[in-house]
Amino acid sequence: MPLNRDFIGxxxxxxxxxxxxxxxxxxxxxxxxxxxxxxxxxxxxxxxGHKDVIAPPTFLTAVGMSLASSGPISDPGLGxxxxxxxxxxxxxxxxxxxxxxxVLSSKTTIESIRDAGANELMLMRQDITDAxxxxxxxxxxxxxxxxxxxxxx
Amino acid sequence: xxxxxxxxxxxxxxxxxxxxFQVKRSNLVMYAGASGDFNIIHWNERTAKAVGLPDVIAxxxxxxxxxxxxxxxWVGDPGAVVEYGVRFSAPxxxxxxxxxxxxxxxxxxxxxxxxxxxxxxxxxxxxxATVLTKARAIVQLA
Numbered sequence: 001m002p003l004n005r006d007f008i009g010x011x012x013x014x015x016x017x018x019x020x021x022x023x024x025x026x027x028x029x030x031x032x033x034x035x036x037x038x039x040x041x042x043x044x045x046x047x048x049g050h051k052d053v054i055a056p057p058t059f060l061t062a063v064g065m066s067l068a069s070s071g072p073i074s075d076p077g078l079g080x081x082x083x084x085x086x087x088x089x090x091x092x093x094x095x096x097x098x099x100x101x102x103v104l105s106s107k108t109t110i111e112s113i114r115d116a117g118a119n120e121l122m123l124m125r126q127d128i129t130d131a132x133x134x135x136x137x138x139x140x141x142x143x144x145x146x147x148x149x150x151x152x153x
Numbered sequence: 154x155x156x157x158x159x160x161x162x163x164x165x166x167x168x169x170x171x172x173x174f175q176v177k178r179s180n181l182v183m184y185a186g187a188s189g190d191f192n193i194i195h196w197n198e199r200t201a202k203a204v205g206l207p208d209v210i211a212x213x214x215x216x217x218x219x220x221x222x223x224x225x226x227w228v229g230d231p232g233a234v235v236e237y238g239v240r241f242s243a244p245x246x247x248x249x250x251x252x253x254x255x256x257x258x259x260x261x262x263x264x265x266x267x268x269x270x271x272x273x274x275x276x277x278x279x280x281x282a283t284v285l286t287k288a289r290a291i292v293q294l295a
Binding site: 036 | 183189194221241
């Protein structure tokens with residue numbers, strides 16, 4: 001079943017907040033096998049000019065996952081079958097690093113949906129802001145919906 | 154930010170130290186928990202094969218994170234990575250064994266930009282396939 005193209009341009013926000021946790025950053029760094037002390041040692045982070053430890057460059061994927069229940073992937077009207085989804089492209093544009101205590105909000109917009117052979121490509125843009133409303137990161141996420149193009153029958 | 158690499162010390166073509174990573178099922182389990190991405194294709198072989206994949210595959214974001222370590226290990230301060238993007242060009246199948254799949258990542262300075270920033274291009278291969286294309290990081294150097 002093709003994705004519902006009426007959803008192009010639709011935005012999702014108000015799904016709650018994501019508070020960045022010190023142990024979450026530590027666990028994420030462990031999971032990617034990265035022993036950089038700036039993720040776990042406040043003194044090392046301060047020596048590098050940060051106020052506290054910071055999160056790895058791809059950590060904010062966890063914000064998308066945490067708030068996904070209010071986003072497009074969980075919207076039944078869009079018609080996305082998550083088992084058919086693979087990740088196509090990802091980009092983070094960081095405006096500042098995130099640290100423990102940051103309370104983040106997210107607004108996700110479906111920028112485009114198009115066919116690529118038998119697959120469909122959906123590009124989402126996620127604006128992640130802090131408690132002051134300042135932009136922390138722009139995350140661009142393109143997912144591939146395998147075999148759902150109308151032409152694939 | 155305190156990058157340990159100076160802008161004046163690098164040129165277009167400067168190589169970053171290459172690294173290899175062993176990707177095992179246990180890594181995917183840890184990554185699922187840490188990232189919150191519990192997509193069944195990253196841990197259930199039966200379902201992965203039923204939807205046409207060769208095996209359980211690594212989270213694209215896990216591969217992206219590992220490749221990013223070549224940049225952050227080089228520059229020292231992960232906060233110096235101001236932009237990072239990739240295209241996932243092939244899946245990284247991860248077998249149910251003790252060895253896992255070898256991910257090889259290399260990188261070089263592709264362009265020197267204004268304000269002491271550089272663009273780094275990354276290459277990532279697994280099982281003979283290029284698994285990331287358009288892999289590029291913008292890094293703030295000292």
